[in-house]
Amino acid sequence: MDKAKREKFLKQLMGHVSGAALSGMIYVGDQVGLFKAMAGAGGLTSAEVATKAGLQERYVREWLSAMAAAGIVEYDAGSERFTFPEEHAALLADDNSPSFLGGLVQSTIVMLRAAPRVAESFVHGGGVPFVEYGKEHVAAIDRGNRPQYQFHLVKRWLPAMPDVVERLEAGAEAADIGCGSGYPSILMAQAFPNSRFYGFDVSEESLDRARTDAHSKGVADRVEFQRVSATELPETRKFAFISSFDAIHDMVDPRGALRGIRRALADDGVYMMVEPRSGDTLSENLNGQGALMYSMSTLHCMTVSLAHGGEGIGTAIGQNKVQELADQAGFSRVRRLPIEHLAQAFYELRP
Ligand SMILES: C[S@@+](CC[C@H](N)C(=O)[O-])C[C@H]1O[C@@H](n2cnc3c(N)ncnc32)[C@H](O)[C@@H]1O
Structure with missing residues (x-):
C-alpha cells in the first residue's frame, strides 16, 4: 500500500x-x-x-x-x-447580494435530509418525489436563484438575444417553464410593460409563492401562474419567447418537455434554456464543481425524476445532451449564448 x-x-x-x-x-x-x-x-x-x-x-x-x-x-x-x-x-x-450563497447552503441541507430515502432508492429503485422535499426546499431554491435573476436576467442575459428584447419591448406573450417561485416572469413583467407573461409549473407550493409575489409587486394583471406540465403546454397559444431556468434536467420526461415547448413556440419564436454548466463527459467534470453537481443530482435532481419513473437525466447536462434533446424535439438551431456564468450555461433554441 x-x-x-x-x-x-x-x-x-x-x-x-x-x-x-x-x-x-x-x-x-x-x-x-x-x-x-x-x-x-x-x-x-x-x-x-x-x-x-x-x-x-x-x-x-x-x-x-x-x-x-x-x-x-x-x-x-x-x-x-x-x-x-x-x-x-x-x-x-x-440575500440581495449577487454573490449570496446562503440559499445554496440551505438547499444543500434540505437535500441532505433526503439522504436516507435516496439510499433506499439505490436498493429498491424509484426516488424521492419533489413534493416530499417540502416547503423549505421550494423557498431555498428561490432564495438561491433570486439574486442571480435580479442582477443579471434583464441587464445581461436577455440582451444576448437582441431580437427577443425588441419583441418584449414591443409587446409579446412569453412563458417560463418550470417557473418555480416565478421571479424571472415577475422581473420581465416589470421590465417589459407591453408584454404578458405566463409561468408554468407542477408544484402548487411554488405557484402559490409566485402568485403572492406577483400581487405584491403589482404585476399580477400581466403575469399568470398556472399548474401545467411542460409536456402539456397549451397548443393553441403560440409564445414569442419561452424560457426555462434550471428546470429541464429535473423533469420526469425532459424529451417530452422539449417537444411541448417546441409546439408552444411560435415559428419565429425563441426558447432560452438555462441548465447547469457541465462538460459532456465524466472526464470533463472531474473537479469540485462536478462533485457538487453529481451529488446534488443524486440527492435531488435525478431522484425527483426517477421517483415518477422518469429518465433521470441528471444535473450534469452538457451541451451535447442539450443538442440531442433539441434535435429530437424538432428545433433546428441551437446556439450557446456568450454569457459568462460559474454554474449555468445558456442556450438559445430556434425552430
Ligand atoms: C430547480 S427548480 C427551478 C425553479 C425555477 N425555474 C428557478 O430557477 O428558481 C425546477 C422546477 O421545475 C418544476 N418542474 C418539474 N417538472 C416539471 C414539469 N413537467 N412541468 C413544469 N415544471 C416542472 C419543479 O416543480 C420545479 O419548480
Whole structure:
C-alpha cells in the first residue's frame, strides 16, 4: 500500500467531512440570524454577538469557534473578538447580494435530509418525489436563484438575444417553464410593460409563492401562474419567447418537455434554456464543481425524476445532451449564448 497516497486521501476525506459539518453550522447561523447580526458590526465578543442576535451565548461561542477555525469569521485572540469581514458578509449575510450563497447552503441541507430515502432508492429503485422535499426546499431554491435573476436576467442575459428584447419591448406573450417561485416572469413583467407573461409549473407550493409575489409587486394583471406540465403546454397559444431556468434536467420526461415547448413556440419564436454548466463527459467534470453537481443530482435532481419513473437525466447536462434533446424535439438551431456564468450555461433554441 502507498502510505503517502493513503495519508493524502485521509486529509482530503477529512476536508469533505468538515465541509459537510460546516455547511450545517452555516445553515444554523443563517437561520438564527448570526451572519446578519455580525455584518458590518466590527469586532465583537461572543457575548456581544449573542446579545445582538438575541441568542444563547454558549451556543454562539461554539458556533463562532467553528466559524473562526474555518476562516469564515476572523478571531483576535488578544481581545477575544470575532469579526465578519464585509467580503464574506456579501456571500452569507445579504440575500440581495449577487454573490449570496446562503440559499445554496440551505438547499444543500434540505437535500441532505433526503439522504436516507435516496439510499433506499439505490436498493429498491424509484426516488424521492419533489413534493416530499417540502416547503423549505421550494423557498431555498428561490432564495438561491433570486439574486442571480435580479442582477443579471434583464441587464445581461436577455440582451444576448437582441431580437427577443425588441419583441418584449414591443409587446409579446412569453412563458417560463418550470417557473418555480416565478421571479424571472415577475422581473420581465416589470421590465417589459407591453408584454404578458405566463409561468408554468407542477408544484402548487411554488405557484402559490409566485402568485403572492406577483400581487405584491403589482404585476399580477400581466403575469399568470398556472399548474401545467411542460409536456402539456397549451397548443393553441403560440409564445414569442419561452424560457426555462434550471428546470429541464429535473423533469420526469425532459424529451417530452422539449417537444411541448417546441409546439408552444411560435415559428419565429425563441426558447432560452438555462441548465447547469457541465462538460459532456465524466472526464470533463472531474473537479469540485462536478462533485457538487453529481451529488446534488443524486440527492435531488435525478431522484425527483426517477421517483415518477422518469429518465433521470441528471444535473450534469452538457451541451451535447442539450443538442440531442433539441434535435429530437424538432428545433433546428441551437446556439450557446456568450454569457459568462460559474454554474449555468445558456442556450438559445430556434425552430
Ligand atoms: C430547480 S427548480 C427551478 C425553479 C425555477 N425555474 C428557478 O430557477 O428558481 C425546477 C422546477 O421545475 C418544476 N418542474 C418539474 N417538472 C416539471 C414539469 N413537467 N412541468 C413544469 N415544471 C416542472 C419543479 O416543480 C420545479 O419548480
